[in-house]
Every structure is written in structure tokens, then in C-alpha cells.
Amino acid sequence: MANIHVKAAEIGWLERLASRDTPLGRVDPRVKLITTLAFIVTVLSYGKYQIAALLPLAVYPLVLMVMGDVPARFLIRKLLIASPFAIFVGLFNPLLDRQPVLTLGSYPIAGGWVSYAAILLRFVLTVSAALAMMAGTGIYNICRGMERLGVPSVFTVQVLLLYRYLFVLMDEGLRMVRARALRSAGNRGMGLRVYGAMLGSLLLRTLDRAQRVHVAMCCRGFDGHVRTIQSLRLRGGDVVFLVGWLGLFVMLRLVDVAGLLGALLTGAGR
Amino acid sequence: MSHHIVEATDVRYAYSDGTSALNGVSFRITHGEAVAIVGANGAGKSTLLGHLVGWLSPSSGTIRIGDTILTQQTLAIIRRTVGMVFQEPDDQLFMPTVFEDVAFGPVNMGLPHDQVHARVASALATVGMEHLAHRPPYHLSGGEKRAVAIATVLAMSPDILVMDEPSSGLDPRARRRLIALLMSFEHTRIIATHDLDLALELCPRTIVLHKGQVAADGPTAKLLTDPAVLEPCGLEKPLSLQGCPVCAATGRQS
Structure with missing residues (x-):
């Protein structure tokens, strides 16, 4: 029974995290909503076998976590709760798609496994970004932001x-x-x-x-x-946040940073 | 000052399951009066308070606040005039912080921001809870919650304060502080309570309800000492007026 009370106290985690004064908390909720939405769209726009290209995008949830001082343990726990959905969605990919698309050493890897990994990676990226954004904003401010955006x-x-x-x-x-x-x-x-x-x-x-x-x-x-009573006002920092992230997403989408890095490291520039 | 008058004329109300809760209640409370509504459980106290803020509407009879008769159309005006403090502060506090909760009423009244800030600050100062402004209400103690709940109503500057069991669940000191606070108000106060000592201290006038009717209406000191009034209504003399059991025992021994 003690257990159930602890669990119940945990439901308030969102408000507890959001009520602290963090750099992320000070960003206008509208800006956070738009950038997070843009982030999710960017992640979803990649092809089904693209994994390496997705990896640099992890910078967004990571920066949100740091800015919002969101404990990683917390985020991982919440991710696990939501994970069955993503795990089951792609469960049959490895069985249905056996065409090898890449080789790791001498082992051929089937396309199904690659796309399954891509699904899981996209799940982790998008859900952790959304969770970190919520923890740094709070339901209340998110709703205010949505209302101001015309919802x-x-x-x-x-x-x-x-x-x-x-x-x-x-x-x-x-x-x-x-x-x-x-x-x-x-x-x-x-x-x-x-x-x-x-x-x-x-x-x-x-x-x-x-x-x-x-x-x-x-x-x-x-x-x-x-x-x-708190009126929402866009400040300079908010604009930098918005333009900076949107710019980065576009750049990452257009330029294969992971590929470039890999090429650089393996000396493909010769 | 007719606009602070609260008048009930032959108010009758039955709940949807047929239980009749009020059977023709009439009274008139004038400006600045402090009136206690007492009565046994189920006498109709809460039902009556529900009528004063238009949460329930009478099956027959009328409620008049000032010159306005309470109807669906006048509800908004009435609710600006009458501030209601609920029995359970948890029902009343719902915003993420104390500050926003107290500001909720004034903001809904459409006041400009600086006035809202001023009202919240003064309401919290009145109840002595300024230091809690940025705490979430559900983490406060019972006494603090009650004080904040009163502040949420004060911030709307009502002319009439209606309170349901304001002293229930308070420790002796918090209760004492509440009584001092309510004493300092100049509003018309209508207080439903089982705390007859509080009634005696705070309210010069008492209305005793019994089975949905006004059993007695008069000076508190007279009614609450009259066994002919108290006993049939399931009440007892306020503790402060009862003989001290310790003294009585020593008196018998000597």
C-alpha cells in the first residue's frame, strides 16, 4: 500500500519539474511548442533505413534536458512506460523484410532490423523531446501557449x-x-x-x-x-531559440552530418 | 445601504430524489451583520448556502441580494457580490500556484494586471500567507489551505461573505487566528457552522435551522443558552458556557 502512495505522488512530477526556474522554463511556451513540433516532423521525414543520419538530431532532446535540468532517470522511466507501443509497431519488420541492406563486418543485416531500429530511434528521439519540453514548461503553460497559437x-x-x-x-x-x-x-x-x-x-x-x-x-x-495574468511576450532569447533550432533542423536534414563526419574520420577526404 | 441585504422569502427546495431539504425558509440579513447558521446534520445548512450563491435554485420562493433577485440571468452579478468559502479548501483551490489561484477571480472579473497584482497581494497579506504565493496549493497544511481559500474570495472584494464550516479541521491556534481574522472583516458575514463557540464569539445573531425550517432567529447569546431552542434541534450549549467538569468535580468533593 505504501507503494501505491509513492506512485501517486509521482503523478505530480510534471508540475514539480515545471515549477522550477530553469533556462528552459523561461523560454516562451509557444516557441517551445513550435520547435518541438518542427523537431518531430524533421525526425519523421527521414527514410525508413536511415539511422546514422538521425543520430545528430539527438542534440535537441539532450539540450532540452540540460536547459530544463530534467533528470535522465526520470525521462528514461517515462520512455519505458510508453515504449511497448513502439516495440510492437515494428515487431514484424525483421520477419517481413529479410533483404540485407548493409553489412556489419561480414554479417549481412536484413532491412527489417534496420527499419526496426530506425523506428525505435525515432520513438526515443520524439518522445524524449516531447517529455523534456513538457517537463520544462508544465501542462498549464503548454495550454496557454497552444491557445495563443490559435488552438x-x-x-x-x-x-x-x-x-x-x-x-x-x-x-x-x-x-x-x-x-x-x-x-x-x-x-x-x-x-x-x-x-x-x-x-x-x-x-x-x-x-x-x-x-x-x-x-x-x-x-x-x-x-x-x-x-x-502573466502575459506572453516574445523576447530576444526566444527568437534566437526558435530560429536557431529551426535552422539547425533544416541544415541537418539537408546535410548528412553523420556521413560527413564518418567520411572525415575514415579519411575518405583523400 | 440596501445593496448588501440578503433576503430569503419562503425558500423551498427538494433534491432530485425527493428529499426535501428546505421547507419555507425566510430571513433578512442587513448590511455588515455577522450571522451564524447553526443546526444539526441534515438541517439544511449547506443547501441554504448553495442557494445564496446560486449553485442551487429554489423550487419556490426567492433569494434577494441587495435589489437583485437571484435568477440565472443575475447569477454573474450576484457572484460578484457574494463570496463563498467552501467547506473543503481542496475543492476551491485548483490553480498551479497560490498566487494564480488568488488571481483567478480578479482576472475573470477583467481587471487590469496591476490591479490584479495589488488585489492578490493585499488578500494574501490580510490572511498572512504572502510567503506562500509561489507554492502549489495542494502541498499546504490544512490551516494554510483554509487561509488561502479565504484569500481567493477576498481578492474579489465581495460585499457579502458566505462560509461553510470555516473552522472544521483546524487546530486550536489556526482556529483562533481564523476567528480574529473574521472579526476584523466588515463584510456581511453568513457562517454555517457546528462550532457554536465560534458562533458565540463571532456572530451577534444566529439562525437555527431544523428540518429545513427556521426554528429560531435572534441574538446568539440568548438562543444558544436556551434549552428550549437547543434541545429539539439536536444542539447543545456552547462548550464555553457549559460548566467546567474539573471545577464541578472539585465542587462536589468539598
């Missing part, structure tokens, strides 16, 4: 409230789990059957609570828009 507020308010509702749900859930555990005398209580009833009552309890939260919001003038 309908119906959508951003949904995201925001959904995120807040998660905590409400967790809080109510924890109380019920605790109450059940304390009266089940260390056994499994009434077993699985009781969980059905608990889920139903959890839903009703959270609905009730959410309604109270809603009333409290309405009492303070909530009308469907979440307004804030």
Missing part, C-alpha cells in the same frame, strides 16, 4: 481540466484503497468482486467532487476561459 480554447481548457481531474480522481481513489486495505486485515479483502463496486462508487464520488470544484470555479467568475 480553440474549448480544446485547451479540456486538456487543462482533464489534467486537474486526474489528481481529483487519484485522491478519491487513494482514500478508497486505504479504507479497503485497513479493513481487509491484510488479506485480499473480498477479492476482485469488491473492486467493481469500488470503481462505480469512485466514479460517483469523483463526479460529485468535480461538481463542487466546478461550482467553486463558477463562484469566482469562471466562464469557460482560463485567463492568466
Whole structure:
């Protein structure tokens, strides 16, 4: 049971990381959203057998992590949670595509393995960039940024409230789990059957609570828009961040830096 | 000053499952009064408060705040006039930081930024919580949460403060601080509470609810010492007015 409380405390990781004052946190959320989106598009634009060319792009998530002071351990844990999707998507590639496309030493490597590795690499790059960007910005600022970029507020308010509702749900859930555990005398209580009833009552309890939260919001003038006092203003640093990264992505896409480096090191320049 | 008057006329309300919670409640509270609403569990206190901020609307009867009768159309005006502090501060605080939470109301009122800042600063200073401005609300202690919840309402400068169980869950010192704070306000205050000592100290007037009706309405000191009022309504004399058990025991021995 102690375990479940630790896990629950972890859900707040995003806000905890985002609430710190970091160089990444000071960058305008709109700029971060656009660059991260551009990064993801760039990564996805590579061919299915390209691995080496993708590697230099890792600089973006790495710089975000450093700028946002995001612990690597954290990011890796979250990556692992999301990884089954990527792992299963490409699972059959090695079986379906047996055409050798490159040789490592004297071993021929099938195209399926290469494309599978490329899928995993793209997954790691894009998801870690998105996670690092979120950890350095916070849901709240991301929503503000999206709204300022023209995303309908119906959508951003949904995201925001959904995120807040998660905590409400967790809080109510924890109380019920605790109450059940304390009266089940260390056994499994009434077993699985009781969980059905608990889920139903959890839903009703959270609905009730959410309604109270809603009333409290309405009492303070909530009308469907979440307004804030911090106004977003693009500063010089933001422009440098945006132009710098977009420029780099374009350059990396056009110039095969990894290939050039390899050529340089193996002395192909002769 | 008719605009700070709170008047309920024969308010009746039944929940959707048929339970009737209010059976014709009428009262008139004038400007600057501090009124306690007391009553046993299920007497209709929370239901009544729900009506004052338009969260519930009466099945029949009217609620009037100042010159405005509460309807769906006047809800926005009413909610600017009436500030409600909920029983559970966790229901009230939902923004990522204390500062933003207190600013939520004023920003929604469309105030310019410098005024919002000034209001947040003064509301937090009033409740003595300036140092918590940049903390997330869900990490505060119960007493701090309550104080911040009050600040969120103060920042909207309401004329009328409605509070549901403000002293529940507070330790003695936090409760004492809350009483001192509420004493210092000049708003019209309507406080639903089980803490009869708080009622006695804070509110010159008390309305006793019983089974959805006003069982008594008058000076707190008189009502809360009258067994004929208290007993049928499931209440007891405030502890401060009950004989001290230690002294009583020594008195018997001698």
C-alpha cells in the first residue's frame, strides 16, 4: 500500500519539474511548442533505413534536458512506460523484410532490423523531446501557449481540466484503497468482486467532487476561459531559440552530418 | 445601504430524489451583520448556502441580494457580490500556484494586471500567507489551505461573505487566528457552522435551522443558552458556557 502512495505522488512530477526556474522554463511556451513540433516532423521525414543520419538530431532532446535540468532517470522511466507501443509497431519488420541492406563486418543485416531500429530511434528521439519540453514548461503553460497559437480554447481548457481531474480522481481513489486495505486485515479483502463496486462508487464520488470544484470555479467568475495574468511576450532569447533550432533542423536534414563526419574520420577526404 | 441585504422569502427546495431539504425558509440579513447558521446534520445548512450563491435554485420562493433577485440571468452579478468559502479548501483551490489561484477571480472579473497584482497581494497579506504565493496549493497544511481559500474570495472584494464550516479541521491556534481574522472583516458575514463557540464569539445573531425550517432567529447569546431552542434541534450549549467538569468535580468533593 505504501507503494501505491509513492506512485501517486509521482503523478505530480510534471508540475514539480515545471515549477522550477530553469533556462528552459523561461523560454516562451509557444516557441517551445513550435520547435518541438518542427523537431518531430524533421525526425519523421527521414527514410525508413536511415539511422546514422538521425543520430545528430539527438542534440535537441539532450539540450532540452540540460536547459530544463530534467533528470535522465526520470525521462528514461517515462520512455519505458510508453515504449511497448513502439516495440510492437515494428515487431514484424525483421520477419517481413529479410533483404540485407548493409553489412556489419561480414554479417549481412536484413532491412527489417534496420527499419526496426530506425523506428525505435525515432520513438526515443520524439518522445524524449516531447517529455523534456513538457517537463520544462508544465501542462498549464503548454495550454496557454497552444491557445495563443490559435488552438480553440474549448480544446485547451479540456486538456487543462482533464489534467486537474486526474489528481481529483487519484485522491478519491487513494482514500478508497486505504479504507479497503485497513479493513481487509491484510488479506485480499473480498477479492476482485469488491473492486467493481469500488470503481462505480469512485466514479460517483469523483463526479460529485468535480461538481463542487466546478461550482467553486463558477463562484469566482469562471466562464469557460482560463485567463492568466502573466502575459506572453516574445523576447530576444526566444527568437534566437526558435530560429536557431529551426535552422539547425533544416541544415541537418539537408546535410548528412553523420556521413560527413564518418567520411572525415575514415579519411575518405583523400 | 440596501445593496448588501440578503433576503430569503419562503425558500423551498427538494433534491432530485425527493428529499426535501428546505421547507419555507425566510430571513433578512442587513448590511455588515455577522450571522451564524447553526443546526444539526441534515438541517439544511449547506443547501441554504448553495442557494445564496446560486449553485442551487429554489423550487419556490426567492433569494434577494441587495435589489437583485437571484435568477440565472443575475447569477454573474450576484457572484460578484457574494463570496463563498467552501467547506473543503481542496475543492476551491485548483490553480498551479497560490498566487494564480488568488488571481483567478480578479482576472475573470477583467481587471487590469496591476490591479490584479495589488488585489492578490493585499488578500494574501490580510490572511498572512504572502510567503506562500509561489507554492502549489495542494502541498499546504490544512490551516494554510483554509487561509488561502479565504484569500481567493477576498481578492474579489465581495460585499457579502458566505462560509461553510470555516473552522472544521483546524487546530486550536489556526482556529483562533481564523476567528480574529473574521472579526476584523466588515463584510456581511453568513457562517454555517457546528462550532457554536465560534458562533458565540463571532456572530451577534444566529439562525437555527431544523428540518429545513427556521426554528429560531435572534441574538446568539440568548438562543444558544436556551434549552428550549437547543434541545429539539439536536444542539447543545456552547462548550464555553457549559460548566467546567474539573471545577464541578472539585465542587462536589468539598
